[in-house]
Amino acid sequence: xxxxxxxxSLLILMSFLPMxxxxxxxxVKPAAFYSGKTIDFTxxxxxxxxxxxxxxxxxxxxxxxxxxxxxxxxxxxxxxxEGYAYIYRAAPDGLTMGVGTTLPLILNRITEAPGAMYxxxxxxxxxxxxxxxxxxxxxxxxxxxxxxxxxxxxxxxxGATSPQGNLALxxxxxxxxxxxxxxxxxxxxxxxxxxxxxxxxEIAGSCVPxxxxxxxxxxxxxxxxxxxxxxxxxxxxAVPALTxxxxxxxxxxxxxxxxxxxxxxxxxHALITSPGVSKEKLDFLREIYPKLKNSPQFRKDIDRLFAFxxxxxxxxxxxxxxxxxxxxxxxxxxxKSIFLQLIxxxxx
Amino acid sequence: xxxxxxxxxxxxxxxxxxIGIFIGTVFGIVIGIIPAIGAMVACSLFLPFVxxxxxxxxxxxxxxxxxxxxxxxxxxxxLLGIPGTVPNAATIIDGFPMAQKGEGGRAIxxxxxxxxxxxxxxxxxxxxxxxxxxxxxxxxRAPEMSMxxxxxxxxxxxxxxxxxxxxxxxxxxxxxxxxxxxxxxxxAYRFTFGSMFLSDGIDLIAVALGLFAxxxxxxxxxxxxxTIAKRETKVRMRHVLQGVKDVxxxxxxxxxxxxxxxxxxxxxxxxxxxxMFIAYGHAKHTSKNSDKxxxxxxxxxxxxxxxxxxxxxxxxxxxxVFGIPGGPVMAILLGGFLLVGVxxxxxxxxxxxxxxxxxxxxxAVANAIAGIICILVxxxxxxxxxxxxxxxxxxxxxxxxxxxxxxxxxxxxLIVAILFGLLGFLMKKFDYSRAAFVLGFVLGELxxxxxxxxxxxxxxTFFLSPACLTMIVIIIGVFSYPWFKKIVSRKFLKGSKKx
Numbered sequence: 001x002x003x004x005x006x007x008x009s010l011l012i013l014m015s016f017l018p019m020x021x022x023x024x025x026x027x028v029k030p031a032a033f034y035s036g037k038t039i040d041f042t043x044x045x046x047x048x049x050x051x052x053x054x055x056x057x058x059x060x061x062x063x064x065x066x067x068x069x070x071x072x073x074x075x076x077x078x079x080x081x082e083g084y085a086y087i088y089r090a091a092p093d094g095l096t097m098g099v100g101t102t103l104p105l106i107l108n109r110i111t112e113a114p115g116a117m118y119x120x121x122x123x124x125x126x127x128x129x130x131x132x133x134x135x136x137x138x139x140x141x142x143x144x145x146x147x148x149x150x151x152x153x154x155x156x157x158x159g160a161t162s163p164q165g166n167l168a169l170x171x172x173x174x175x176x177x178x179x180x181x182x183x184x185x186x187x188x189x190x191x192x193x194x195x196x197x198x199x200x201x202e203i204a205g206s207c208v209p210x211x212x213x214x215x216x217x218x219x220x221x222x223x224x225x226x227x228x229x230x231x232x233x234x235x236x237x238a239v240p241a242l243t244x245x246x247x248x249x250x251x252x253x254x255x256x257x258x259x260x261x262x263x264x265x266x267x268x269h270a271l272i273t274s275p276g277v278s279k280e281k282l283d284f285l286r287e288i289y290p291k292l293k294n295s296p297q298f299r300k301d302i303d304r305l306f307a308f309x310x311x312x313x314x315x316x317x318x319x320x321x322x323x324x325x326x327x328x329x330x331x332x333x334x335x336k337s338i339f340l341q342l343i344x345x346x347x348x
Numbered sequence: 349x350x351x352x353x354x355x356x357x358x359x360x361x362x363x364x365x366x367i368g369i370f371i372g373t374v375f376g377i378v379i380g381i382i383p384a385i386g387a388m389v390a391c392s393l394f395l396p397f398v399x400x401x402x403x404x405x406x407x408x409x410x411x412x413x414x415x416x417x418x419x420x421x422x423x424x425x426x427l428l429g430i431p432g433t434v435p436n437a438a439t440i441i442d443g444f445p446m447a448q449k450g451e452g453g454r455a456i457x458x459x460x461x462x463x464x465x466x467x468x469x470x471x472x473x474x475x476x477x478x479x480x481x482x483x484x485x486x487x488x489r490a491p492e493m494s495m496x497x498x499x500x501x502x503x504x505x506x507x508x509x510x511x512x513x514x515x516x517x518x519x520x521x522x523x524x525x526x527x528x529x530x531x532x533x534x535x536a537y538r539f540t541f542g543s544m545f546l547s548d549g550i551d552l553i554a555v556a557l558g559l560f561a562x563x564x565x566x567x568x569x570x571x572x573x574x575t576i577a578k579r580e581t582k583v584r585m586r587h588v589l590q591g592v593k594d595v596x597x598x599x600x601x602x603x604x605x606x607x608x609x610x611x612x613x614x615x616x617x618x619x620x621x622x623x624m625f626i627a628y629g630h631a632k633h634t635s636k637n638s639d640k641x642x643x644x645x646x647x648x649x650x651x652x653x654x655x656x657x658x659x660x661x662x663x664x665x666x667x668x669v670f671g672i673p674g675g676p677v678m679a680i681l682l683g684g685f686l687l688v689g690v691x692x693x694x695x696x697x698x699x700x701x702x703x704x705x706x707x708x709x710x711x712a713v714a715n716a717i718a719g720i721i722c723i724l725v726x727x728x729x730x731x732x733x734x735x736x737x738x739x740x741x742x743x744x745x746x747x748x749x750x751x752x753x754x755x756x757x758x759x760x761x762l763i764v765a766i767l768f769g770l771l772g773f774l775m776k777k778f779d780y781s782r783a784a785f786v787l788g789f790v791l792g793e794l795x796x797x798x799x800x801x802x803x804x805x806x807x808x809t810f811f812l813s814p815a816c817l818t819m820i821v822i823i824i825g826v827f828s829y830p831w832f833k834k835i836v837s838r839k840f841l842k843g844s845k846k847x
């Protein structure tokens with residue numbers, strides 16, 4: 001009997017011996033880790049939008065690079081906050097990704113939009129597909145042909161989508177910078193309906209993303225008066241930057257506002273992953289950047305999607321995007337007080 | 349222009365394009381039959397597959413899907429009382445009672461034929477309107493939109509089958525629930541209790557699926573019914589063709605409803621849901637059999653079904669002319685345009701007019717194909733209404749939950765569907781109109797948005813624009829028409845008696 005107990009005890013003890021071997025994680029190379037897996041890919045926008053389409057276009061390249069299959073889901077509630085929050089909360093295994101526009105990501109956090117429970121500078125930025133700039137547009141056949149026309153007008157009504165969104169804040173910033181007698185009416189669901197209201201004369205104009213404005217400008221529907229930045233946009237070089245044509249003088253507040261838009265709030269459509277993803281995996285994912293940038297097919301696809309030639313300089317590395325987001329977040333406190341004041345002053 | 353029309357027509361009948369349209373149509377019908385997976389989900393699913401195709405093929409394929417999903421949706425609405433797509437909720441009001449009475453074949457025949465001919469005639473409306481569409485669409489600003497929506501809201505009492513007061517109460521509850529969520533004008537989150545799920549309001553698809561499909565299931569369990577159709581009938585092709593004949597009998601209703609659908613399609617930002625309810629209200633309001641509406645009246649099927657497919661041509665034309673999507677489905681289609689390198693807008697109409705014609709005529713072809721397919725398979729499909737509840741109770745909830753989940757990818761929508769299922773059951777039991785509730789729900793947010801916007805931009809006298817005043821006159825005319833008709837016919841009868 002004693003012998004039986006001894007043998008059984010020995011066997012039980014022996015069964016624990018391999019445990020340290022099982023417990024020790026075999027270092028897996030990122031390429032092997034991703035192979036055959038699925039990527040939960042979040043599109044923080046409604047189907048059919050720029051970001052949705054650019055995300056879906058990236059799918060085959062992401063699969064080629066990682067060996068993992070992306071499964072796309074639109075999580076667009078609360079102006080995309082749902083999607084950003086989802087990616088932020090996901091496990092840091094590098095299997096949750098998405099496409100996000102850095103400006104709303106930052107502004108939602110700064111203006112404390114409900115549900116924006118994330119820190120923009122903590123995401124893993126893989127690369128960016130397009131650097132976006134804002135343009136102030138009016139109807140081509142409308143009464144406003146120049147900034148002087150706008151300045152001469154009384155009780156102008158300009159438009160935007162969400163009251164705390166980038167369209168509203170950039171349009172309100174234009175009012176402040178140009179000393180316009182204007183207010184901003186918000187609430188249109190998306191840029192499409194907003195453009196329609198400009199065309200019908202319901203509102204005088206708005207600041208909109210350049211790729212949206214460009215299509216309408218080429219069609220002869222809209223006239224771009226200026227870009228809200230310190231540089232011209234290569235696809236329509238005839239449209240001047242605000243700083244070129246308008247002197248804001250020595251007003252410190254305005255200087256600060258212009259610096260925010262020209263330097264700190266650089267907007268780009270970026271490929272992001274959850275915070276805390278290991279450096280090895282993030283570096284591996286970032287290797288997709290040269291592949292996308294040098295792929296003639298991808299370049300052709302995005303040129304076709306945005307309807308202009310996306311310059312090399314507008315496709316950014318993940319580290320560059322990360323740097324610009326960190327830079328913006330370093331000014332978060334200052335921006336918050338400025339933007340909340342703008343909303344208070346200029347919302348109709 | 350004639351040359352472009354001929355070129356566009358020739359392209360449609362090119363074998364490759366025709367095959368593309370045929371495949372798109374078949375997908376569209378199947379997707380429409382599956383509850384809640386409407387054109388929006390279908391188009392977004394197929395976008396990644398089309399971007400390497402030639403533009404005319406890719407776009408014809410997508411347009412075919414978009415054009416006929418509601419035709420497929422009408423079948424599910426009639427046979428199971430489940431809205432195949434959200435706009436089909438209006439078809440349920442009379443289509444489902446017809447199936448219960450054993451007239452499913454006739455209802456499907458009427459729905460499919462009115463959809464098909466509505467879709468085809470709308471293409472002619474669109475072709476004729478190309479030169480004048482721009483000024484017409486630009487007339488619709490916030491005040492004019494408020495008036496269109498007001499017209500829809502005024503049908504609340506009319507579309508209710510029983511008491512108009514109960515119809516109004518249902519509609520107002522729908523309207524109130526539509527106000528939950530983020531309000532874009534003020535930036536306020538209303539009744540969301542800090543929940544991200546409620547920030548964009550309650551999902552219409554989950555509401556419609558619960559109110560109609562689950563409510564019917566609960567009702568069947570409680571009432572002890574074993575099948576949807578109260579009496580089993582052997583459905584033959586002649587029953588289906590009877591429905592087609594009904595469309596001919598009510599040809600003026602079909603034409604008016606198609607026109608309503610087309611006009612609402614042209615106006616950006618309103619959509620097919622509203623068109624179908626307005627067409628239903630109009631059908632009931634102008635019918636001699638208005639007391640039979642809600643109990644299975646074929647005119648209640650013809651009205652909304654003529655409007656739904658007619659909407660697409662109007663919506664597409666506006667999108668192509670302005671380069672601005674008229675609604676969510678067109679937003680996805682616009683993405684499709686851009687992916688294949690076509691930029692919709694005035695330049696497209698000037699420089700790529702044959703493609704504009706190809707796509708519009710493609711709508712007519714897709715509708716014709718869909719009509720023929722649906723009529724041919726209808727006698728087989730109608731057997732669904734005779735399936736025993738034991739099987740239905742397995743299939744219907746699964747289909748409903750998949751439909752509720754798929755659009756927002758949120759499991760909480762399943763709870764919404766169940767809650768609205770219970771509410772729908774109680775509404776049915778106590779004779780409160782579910783259709784009026786859905787109409788209030790659809791229009792509530794739109795009405796609040798356009799009215800507040802009109803007041804903020806144009807002030808209290810916003811309705812004094814010529815277009816608004818014209819619309820007020822039309823609204824008054826539409827509502828006084830039956831009384832006017834009654835007075836005229838009474839006088840005429842008196843006169844003839846004297847003779």
